[in-house]
Amino acid sequence: xxxxxxxxxxxxxxxxxxxANRRAKHDVPARPRPxxxxxxxxxxxxxxxxxxxxxxxxxxxxxxxxFLAEGGLGADGTYIGSDxxxxxxxxxxxxELYQRRVITNPNVLLAGVIGSGKSSTAKAxxxxxxxxxxxxxxxxxxxxxxxxxxxxxxxxxxxLGPGLATRLNPLDAGRKPATVQADEWxxxxxxxxRALLGTLAESTLGRPLAAVEHTALDLALDTxxxxxxxxxxxxxxxxxxxxxxxxxxxxxxxxxxxTDDGREVAHxxxxxxxxxxxxxxxxxxxxxFDPTLPMVTLDSSWLGSGGNDEALRxxxxxxxxxxxxxxxxxxxxxxxxxYDEGWRVMRDAxxxxxxxxxxxxxxxxxxxxxxxxxxxxxxxxxxxLGSEARALxxxxxxxxxxxxxxxxxxxxxxxxxxxxxxxxxxxATIAKLPKGRALWRLPNRSFVVQLVRHAREVELFDTDARM
Ligand SMILES: Nc1ncnc2c1ncn2[C@@H]1O[C@H](COP(=O)(O)OP(=O)(O)OP(=O)(O)O)[C@@H](O)[C@H]1O
Ligand SMILES: [Mg+2]
Numbered sequence: 001x002x003x004x005x006x007x008x009x010x011x012x013x014x015x016x017x018x019x020a021n022r023r024a025k026h027d028v029p030a031r032p033r034p035x036x037x038x039x040x041x042x043x044x045x046x047x048x049x050x051x052x053x054x055x056x057x058x059x060x061x062x063x064x065x066x067f068l069a070e071g072g073l074g075a076d077g078t079y080i081g082s083d084x085x086x087x088x089x090x091x092x093x094x095x096e097l098y099q100r101r102v103i104t105n106p107n108v109l110l111a112g113v114i115g116s117g118k119s120s121t122a123k124a125x126x127x128x129x130x131x132x133x134x135x136x137x138x139x140x141x142x143x144x145x146x147x148x149x150x151x152x153x154x155x156x157x158x159x160l161g162p163g164l165a166t167r168l169n170p171l172d173a174g175r176k177p178a179t180v181q182a183d184e185w186x187x188x189x190x191x192x193x194r195a196l197l198g199t200l201a202e203s204t205l206g207r208p209l210a211a212v213e214h215t216a217l218d219l220a221l222d223t224x225x226x227x228x229x230x231x232x233x234x235x236x237x238x239x240x241x242x243x244x245x246x247x248x249x250x251x252x253x254x255x256x257x258x259t260d261d262g263r264e265v266a267h268x269x270x271x272x273x274x275x276x277x278x279x280x281x282x283x284x285x286x287x288x289f290d291p292t293l294p295m296v297t298l299d300s301s302w303l304g305s306g307g308n309d310e311a312l313r314x315x316x317x318x319x320x321x322x323x324x325x326x327x328x329x330x331x332x333x334x335x336x337x338x339y340d341e342g343w344r345v346m347r348d349a350x351x352x353x354x355x356x357x358x359x360x361x362x363x364x365x366x367x368x369x370x371x372x373x374x375x376x377x378x379x380x381x382x383x384x385l386g387s388e389a390r391a392l393x394x395x396x397x398x399x400x401x402x403x404x405x406x407x408x409x410x411x412x413x414x415x416x417x418x419x420x421x422x423x424x425x426x427x428a429t430i431a432k433l434p435k436g437r438a439l440w441r442l443p444n445r446s447f448v449v450q451l452v453r454h455a456r457e458v459e460l461f462d463t464d465a466r467m
Pocket of ligand 1: 112113114115116117118119120121435436437451452453458461462463464465
């Protein structure tokens with residue numbers, strides 16, 4: 001069959017469809033009639049061709065026209081916008097898709113150039129999901145742009161910064177889940193506190209702790225836990241500088257040796273008690289985390305925008321440990337945890353290790369982590385090839401079953417393609433995506449989706465106002 005005749009065939013098919021539609025409208029029964037294809041010679045003598053009427057369900061037809069009849073991800077979930085190829089509605093819900101085994105974990109990676117609509121996409125997904133009973137916590141919001149969103153949704157924002165009245169005790173145990181016994185809860189609280197202190201020390205020192213430093217930290221925490229119900233960071237610093245002789249003896253150590261072993265750790269943790277972070281984490285909490293609220297965000301824009309990423313990382317470590325007490329309750333329902341501007345906190349192996357542990361537990365806790373970065377090379381930029389930080393950051397990508405790619409710069413395309421296994425067509429698509437349009441890449445499936453926003457959302461999600 002030549003190109004010419006194919007052209008006529010499709011024209012003819014269109015006419016047949018229009019006729020069928022007219023008949024359906026006026027309820028006229030179809031007349032059996034052969035389709036005609038015009039001749040190729042242009043002589044006007046058409047050669048008749050009989051084509052049997054073919055009817056099929058959309059389920060069968062979508063094999064022939066996959067782009068037009070794409071079934072999307074089903075109808076259960078949160079409306080995001082329109083599927084650009086099929087024109088249909090696109091809905092998404094990580095927990096629903098996990099149950100249906102479409103994705104292997106509920107975590108999401110969102111990447112796109114500056115101002116491409118990353119935060120807007122996350123805000124739309126989350127605010128619309130609240131109606132389904134999901135909740136959202138945003139522990140990393142360095143621009144403070146989620147505050148208005150949380151207020152509009154009936155949630156709360158905790159503003160943290162030097163000189164502000166709010167103080168969080170990252171060593172708070174949080175509310176005990178009803179299913180956990182008291183002594184088990186004590187053990188959980190101890191290990192959570194210990195993990196946080198280790199992260200803070202390693203993050204500030206910029207190196208893993210030595211074995212003797214781990215021992216000093218263990219004993220300091222044991223000491224303060226035996227003295228008070230809820231220890232604070234200054235309590236631990238004091239116990240490190242002046243170890244308790246009874247605890248040292250019980251561990252078979254001399255107090256003087258223990259003082260030497262714990263000195264660097266003590267100075268590292270002291271960073272949170274003095275200097276630019278003082279007043280934020282150095283005493284009992286002045287506010288309580290209310291897990292019943294639909295949304296809680298932590299506004300760290302008050303830390304200053306002077307690129308103080310170290311303060312931001314320490315704040316995130318403390319705040320996420322504080323949130324974890326609530327998040328770790330498996331009976332707490334489905335919750336999103338958003339790391340907006342996530343690339344700013346990813347240059348730290350200790351914090352990445354913590355994030356990875358939380359990622360791994362996401363299914364057990366009913367949590368979907370949403371990590372927002374500019375480009376996938378942000379993940380590689382955290383360390384040299386072969387470094388622990390780099391392996392951890394790239395591991396986070398592997399633990400995100402859903403990757404939402406907004407527009408990428410041309411120099412990022414081949415890396416993005418190889419990391420995500422994209423086809424040439426998909427790569428050509430993400431190079432040209434307009435604002436708010438993204439490639440939603442799930443295992444074995446992908447969709448190009450235009451975010452559709454309500455006028456109220458346009459106003460609420462606007463980040464151009466300051467421009
Ligand atoms: N679908 C859309 N159509 C038109 N404009 C949009 C769309 N989505 C977002 N915008 C606008 O683009 C601006 C930037 O959006 P947003 O803050 O979500 O981008 P971003 O990728 O998070 O930016 P940044 O890299 O600075 O964090 C906002 O003012 C927003 O209102
Ligand atoms: Mg943003």
